[in-house]
Amino acid sequence: MEITLEHVSKYFKDKARKGSPVKKAVDDVNLHLTPGVWGLLGANGSGKTTLMRMVCGIMKPTAGRICYDGVDISQLGDFYREVIGYLPQEFGFYPEFTVQQYLEYIAALKGIPDTQAKHKIDELLTRLSLEDVRKKKIIKLSGGMKRRVGIGQALLNDPELLVLDEPTSGLDPGERVRFRNLLSEFAQDRIVLISTHIVPDVEYIAARNAIMKNGTILQTGTTQELVSQIHGKVFQAIIPSQELGMWESEVQIINLRNEEDGSVCLRYLGRPSDIPNAAPQPPCLEDLYLYLFPKS
Amino acid sequence: MNHKNQWNSFFAIEQQIHYSRHMQETIKLAHSANAMHTARCHIPLRTMVAKQVKFFALKIWLFQGLVLAALCALLFQLYSINAAYGIDAFTWAKHSLPKSLCLCSVTVVICAIPLLSRPTRYKMAELEQSTYFSVRGNLLAQLLFIGTGDIGMLSVLVLLAIRLQIAGDTIFLSLIIPFLTAAASGLMLWIRTSPSFFHKAGAILCGLSALFVYKITDNSMLFLPDTAFYVWILYALICIAVLYRECKKLYCRGIFDMLLTE
Structure with missing residues (x-):
């Protein structure tokens, strides 16, 4: 099972600008997705959501094609949507629905027979710790619980391709860990595509990552392959707090922590000679993200 | 020849293959493949539409019922006001009611x-x-429910008009023609424009188109009553054909980018 994106592009008319020039949301993307968890990283406006919508068959590409096991998804139609589970970034719900009603509604839209739907809903409500709130209206749930309902609906039809756009936003650390474990278990023999700004979520579970910038794929690879390019560029130094202002304009700071003795521990991207007594640090995916997207 | 001997003879060169272990693995794979196939069986479209009755139909019909009640109350109020000014029911029905029915449609x-x-x-x-x-x-399910509700609402309005002794052709021209015009133009606009534009301007445009057509029917019947009526029957059939075509287009092609891009 594989998803192949061949020279996929999506252009929009930029109505905000005079003359309506074309805005390239996605530009000539080539990607080959195989079973496992794929992380899609990129700054806001890099084209991640547009790309995911095209992978789900919601938007038609302006150019190129997306294939599922070698067949164009526009030809597959219903068959392709049968094997997809999608959680959009802006996850909505009708206000009158309870959790159970909502899942039953989505199950009906996914064409799942009644008995199978009932069994699956019960299983998901238990796994996602939503058993106690099944009769409660979604509008009255906390943000994290709403997100879990969203994840539940994506898993209803046991999809072979799971597309999750910012799935962990609003979840507390415990919920994020549980979600990561659920996904890791789910991802055997399936393709899971996650886009997120919470880089550690992807770092722990994604076998491979794709980094997007300005609508194009900059790099793909495992976490180790990607972070190796900034090996020797991440450092940590302890500086007096009064020098912080000076160093902020000199180096790209990844993280700063105020120590008890009044000094500041800086983690930064740069050269060893930038700050005296700086010690090299093993890089992580978040460091790479800031290296590639310095303005964020 | 039993299966074990058959198995062993088939893999004669691989003497270390254990029949029972591989058979267990094969059975397990067969079960999961069967489960995957069963999992992909789906309900037919009519079953899905029937399920939507529970989720939406009752709410849609309740809303339409409330709108109908408001319209009937409004008509009754207009009748009362006219009666208070000494205008008899017949005069009111002949002159004011057709305009009111157009607005209702x-x-x-x-x-x-x-x-x-x-x-x-x-x-x-x-x-x-x-x-x-x-x-x-x-x-499709929602249009079906809304259409059913619309037919119900129009039926009540037609019965009301008949009760007030309005002629059939007047009912047709003041209620059915504006309804079909507004419905056809509204559906065409909805499919071809962005949601924000349609919510702001679409309702006004389809309403104006219906009122414009009503004005034409009024004038045409004044000058060419016999010929015009048959022309309007043809017009109604064209509107129904447009509605069918637009619904079919919606069903066959879907509205991919329209619902998402503004």
Whole structure:
């Protein structure tokens, strides 16, 4: 099972600008997705959501094609949507629905027979710790619980391709860990595509990552392959707090922590000679993200 | 020849293969493949539409019932006001009621707009579009429920008009023609324009188109009553054909980018 994106592009008319020039949301993307968890990283406006919508068959590409096991998804139609589970970034719900009603509604839209739907809903409500709130209206749930309902609906039809756009936003650390474990278990023999700004979520579970910038794929690879390019560029130094202002304009700071003795521990991207007594640090995916997207 | 001997003879060169272990693995794989196949069986479209009755139909019909009650109350109020000014029921029915019925028919169409815009308003359109039945199946169900409700509302208005001794051709021209015009123009606009434009301007445009057509029917019957009526019957058939064509287009092609891009 594989998803192949061949020279996929999506252009929009930029109505905000005079003359309506074309805005390239996605530009000539080539990607080959195989079973496992794929992380899609990129700054806001890099084209991640547009790309995911095209992978789900919601938007038609302006150019190129997306294939599922070698067949164009526009030809597959219903068959392709049968094997997809999608959680959009802006996850909505009708206000009158309870959790159970909502899942039953989505199950009906996914064409799942009644008995199978009932069994699956019960299983998901238990796994996602939503058993106690099944009769409660979604509008009255906390943000994290709403997100879990969203994840539940994506898993209803046991999809072979799971597309999750910012799935962990609003979840507390415990919920994020549980979600990561659920996904890791789910991802055997399936393709899971996650886009997120919470880089550690992807770092722990994604076998491979794709980094997007300005609508194009900059790099793909495992976490180790990607972070190796900034090996020797991440450092940590302890500086007096009064020098912080000076160093902020000199180096790209990844993280700063105020120590008890009044000094500041800086983690930064740069050269060893930038700050005296700086010690090299093993890089992580978040460091790479800031290296590639310095303005964020 | 038993299966074990058959198995062993088939793999004669691989003497270390254990029959029972591999058979267990094969059975396990067969079960999971069968489960995957069973899992992909799906309900037919008519079953999905029937299920939507529980989720939406009752709410849609309740809303339409409330709108109808308001329209009837309004008509009754107009009658009372006219009666208070000494205008008898017959005069009122002949001159004012047809205009009121035209406005009622436009209202019947416009009250469908908030119902159809719910997926966009509550950000469900994207999710619904990614499902097996997609937006098409869901829209088909909603249009079916709304259409059923509209027929019910029009029936009540027609009965009301007959009760007030309005002629059949007047009912047809003041109620049915504006309704079909507003419905056809509204559906065409809805498919071809962005949600934000349609919510702001679409209702006004389809309402104005219906009122404009009503004005033409009024004038045409004044000058060419016999010929004009048959022309309007043909016009009604064209509107029905347009409605059918637009619904079919919606079902076959879906509305991929329209619901999402503004």
